[in-house]
Amino acid sequence: MPASPTSTVAVPAGLHLRADGISFSYPDRRVLTDVDLVVPAGRPTGLLGENGSGKTTLLHLLAGRCTPDAGSVEAPGPLGLLRQELPADPRTTLGAVIDDALSRSRRIERELTAAGEALAAQPSPQTTQQYDELLAAATLADVWNAERRAEIVLAELHLDDHGPTQQIGRLSGGQRERLALAHLLIARPTTWLLDEPTNHLDEDGARFLTETIAAHPGPVLIASHDRAFLDEATRAQIDLDPAPQGLAEEPGGARTYTGGFSDYLLARFDARDRWEQRYRREQQELKRLREAVRDAAHVGHEGRAPRTEARAAKKFYADRNAKTVSRRLTEVRDRLETLEQEQIRKPPAELHFTGLPAAPRGGDGTVLLAASQVAIPGRLRPVSVSLSAGERLLITGANGSGKSTLLDVLTGRLTPAAGTVSRPASLRIGHLAQDDEAAPGRTVREQLGAREGSSEGSGPELFGLVHPRDLDRPLTQLSRGQLRRVMLAAILADPPELLVLDEPTNHLALITATRLEAALEDWGGTVLIASHDRWLRRRWQGEVLELEGAGDGAR
Numbered sequence: 001m002p003a004s005p006t007s008t009v010a011v012p013a014g015l016h017l018r019a020d021g022i023s024f025s026y027p028d029r030r031v032l033t034d035v036d037l038v039v040p041a042g043r044p045t046g047l048l049g050e051n052g053s054g055k056t057t058l059l060h061l062l063a064g065r066c067t068p069d070a071g072s073v074e075a076p077g078p079l080g081l082l083r084q085e086l087p088a089d090p091r092t093t094l095g096a097v098i099d100d101a102l103s104r105s106r107r108i109e110r111e112l113t114a115a116g117e118a119l120a121a122q123p124s125p126q127t128t129q130q131y132d133e134l135l136a137a138a139t140l141a142d143v144w145n146a147e148r149r150a151e152i153v154l155a156e157l158h159l160d161d162h163g164p165t166q167q168i169g170r171l172s173g174g175q176r177e178r179l180a181l182a183h184l185l186i187a188r189p190t191t192w193l194l195d196e197p198t199n200h201l202d203e204d205g206a207r208f209l210t211e212t213i214a215a216h217p218g219p220v221l222i223a224s225h226d227r228a229f230l231d232e233a234t235r236a237q238i239d240l241d242p243a244p245q246g247l248a249e250e251p252g253g254a255r256t257y258t259g260g261f262s263d264y265l266l267a268r269f270d271a272r273d274r275w276e277q278r279y280r281r282e283q284q285e286l287k288r289l290r291e292a293v294r295d296a297a298h299v300g301h302e303g304r305a306p307r308t309e310a311r312a313a314k315k316f317y318a319d320r321n322a323k324t325v326s327r328r329l330t331e332v333r334d335r336l337e338t339l340e341q342e343q344i345r346k347p348p349a350e351l352h353f354t355g356l357p358a359a360p361r362g363g364d365g366t367v368l369l370a371a372s373q374v375a376i377p378g379r380l381r382p383v384s385v386s387l388s389a390g391e392r393l394l395i396t397g398a399n400g401s402g403k404s405t406l407l408d409v410l411t412g413r414l415t416p417a418a419g420t421v422s423r424p425a426s427l428r429i430g431h432l433a434q435d436d437e438a439a440p441g442r443t444v445r446e447q448l449g450a451r452e453g454s455s456e457g458s459g460p461e462l463f464g465l466v467h468p469r470d471l472d473r474p475l476t477q478l479s480r481g482q483l484r485r486v487m488l489a490a491i492l493a494d495p496p497e498l499l500v501l502d503e504p505t506n507h508l509a510l511i512t513a514t515r516l517e518a519a520l521e522d523w524g525g526t527v528l529i530a531s532h533d534r535w536l537r538r539r540w541q542g543e544v545l546e547l548e549g550a551g552d553g554a555r
Contacts, residue, residue: 015041015076017191017219022061022071023252024054028477031057033252035071037238044213044220046230046261049240050509051481052467055223058240059193062221076218078104080189082197086180090169094162097179098150101186105146108138140217141188150186156208157182157201158400173435174200174399181209190218198226199506202399202532209233225481225508228534230261237264244275244344265510275347282343289336293329354464354515357495359525360428365389368427368498368526369410374419380405381548382419387498387528392520392542395530401547403530404434407502410528430496434503436487438475445471448490465489465512481507500528505536 017039024032031054039045047055060066062073063081086097115131142149154160157178168176177200184192192213198206206226210233213220221238224230230237237257257264366389375382380402387393395403408414409421411431439447448460448471462468465485475483484507491499505513517536520527531537537544 015190015218016074017062017076017221018074019058019062020072022058022073023069024057024061024066025069032061032068032240033250035240035252035254037254037256039219039221039236039238041076041217041219043236044216044222044234046234046237046264047221047223047240048230048237048264048510051485051507051512052470052479053240055240056195056479059195059221059223063193076190078189079191079193080184080187082181082184082192082194086168086176086183088168090167092168093164094159094166094168094179095164097168097183098154098164098186101183102146102150104187105141105143108134108141109143109146112138112143140190146186146188149188153182153185157205158398172400178205178399185209185212188216192216192218192220194220194222194224196224196226196507197222198224198229199503200399202397203534205399206534207232225505225510225513226533227261227510227513232260234260237261239264239268241268242345242348243271244278244347246342246344272347275344279344279346282339286336286339286343289332289339292332293336356519356523356525357461357492359523360495360497369421369423371410371416371421372419374406374409374416374421376402376405376409376414376417380409380416383545383547384419385410385545387526389497389526390524392527393529394537394540394542394544395528395547396532396537396544397547399532403532403547404502406547407431407433407500407528407530411500427498428494428496429498429500430491430494431500432484432488432491432502432504434506436483438478438483440476442475443472444475444478444486447475447486448493461489461493463489463492464515479507481509484508485512495525498526498528499523502530503533504529504531505533 017037019035019037022032022035023030035058047058049055057066059081061068062075063079064073064075065081086092088097112131112134115127115134119127119131138144151160159175159178159182162171168179171179181194181197181201184194197209201209206229210229213222213233222230222234236259239255239257243253243255257267259267368387368389370384370386372384373382374380374384383402383406385393385406395406397403405414409416410423411429412421412423413431413433444466445460448462448466460471466482466489470478470482475486478486488501488504504516508516513533517539520529521541527542529536
């Protein structure tokens with residue numbers, strides 16, 4: 001059981017993160033419209049939504065790093081925003097980063113000591129108030145445990161193997177992201193805004209973070225695609241995805257769900273079903289009312305011909321029919337007008353993975369690649385592996401054990417310092433890497449269409465991974481999640497003999513990741529995956545290779 005880096009502190013009253021009517025637009029599109037949210041202290045909350053829905057943008061708005069077009073934000077400070085990497089010079093040492101994280105606690109402790117001495121020497125309302133305010137800040141920041149907290153955090157995030165003189169530019173990408181998280185946990189600001197905090201955490205690290213969040217006395221808002229982590233660490237969810245709204249209302253806002261992620265998932269699916277059912281009922285009623293308006297203008301008593309009595313009687317019945325028609329027509333038109341104004345919008349088609357293409361034909365049992373005692377000092381311990389056609393292999397291991405490095409060795413991106421790799425020269429490999437970058441100047445359409453076999457003028461296959469509206473957007477304008485989906489769709493457009501996926505569920509929305517996992521289970525092709533996703537690992541049906549730690553620098 002990992003140690004807690006802090007002691008539990010009583011939650012001050014009214015310590016809430018609040019946003020009212022937040023709207024924000026980029027030059028080419030609106031991202032957020034009229035978003036209201038409240039994140040109370042002591043109730044860690046997940047921030048959910050499809051890729052591109054504005055989660056990261058909202059976090060930056062809440063942190064004050066950009067200004068909303070409308071609305072206001074109230075956040076108890078200081079506020080900590082976890083970003084993907086520390087914004088520091090690569091020559092900065094690990095010791096300097098930790099000292100910076102500890103600087104506020106050390107300053108508050110010094111000021112509290114001085115205030116206590118001043119109060120003892122000359123008691124007054126002013127010195128008493130100053131001491132009380134500093135004591136409250138020190139208690140909330142848990143300054144007395146700051147040094148010990150730093151030791152625990154570095155150990156639990158597997159950063160204690162590096163000395164204080166280690167330059168952060170020499171750390172791997174995953175280590176730098178863990179260092180950014182360590183900086184926030186050690187500094188212990190009042191409000192935490194966490195953007196994908198578990199991307200490079202192993203299971204023990206995620207468990208430690210969950211316990212640390214539970215002990216934190218301030219507001220915590222978390223944007224994450226880690227379903228297991230959200231289920232364990234959060235007690236409420238804020239969803240930015242569309243919800244039922246009237247046609248007269250501008251789409252936007254946010255919906256709050258109580259409970260963990262599993263609770264949210266059930267509630268969201270139920271809400272989606274109700275939305276679709278209501279929309280169908282309203283459209284059927286609109287059609288009926290429009291037909292009734294058209295028919296009522298021509299018919300009095302439906303199915304009854306005009307009477308043929310005397311002229312006075314004819315006039316009596318004609319007047320009565322006219323009044324009936326007029327009343328019915330007025331009622332129908334009023335109902336139609338009301339429903340046309342109040343009808344809800346059509347539920348948008350949810351982006352979801354529509355399935356892998358057919359696997360290339362190949363004889364089962366044929367060895368596609370084999371590696372014997374491949375190793376890279378500091379990154380990958382000696383390991384042997386063999387993969388035959390039709391097999392599915394999951395590579396797991398603690399963070400730093402070399403999962404990504406092994407994939408790069410097996411696919412030919414890296415040459416091992418020791419050992420050998422055997423694979424046919426003609427083997428077609430589709431490799432989704434963690435560090436795929438956007439080609440400057442290239443659009444989504446060009447990335448998807450620039451593949452062998454694409455006919456001139458034909459639209460690219462999207463597999464439900466890419467919105468058609470994004471086809472002409474430059475790759476450099478996409479979020480990390482959107483870019484990964486484009487890269488995966490590009491690989492699937494020409495189905496490889498060997499599909500290699502490095503952390504495939506990272507940055508993918510819930511539904512997309514779930515459908516991708518289901519599709520991989522049914523695909524007849526050869527699959528090689530490296531992942532620390534606990535949901536994926538718990539449901540994996542193929543072979544598993546667990547790597548041991550490789551030491552300093554591994555990723």
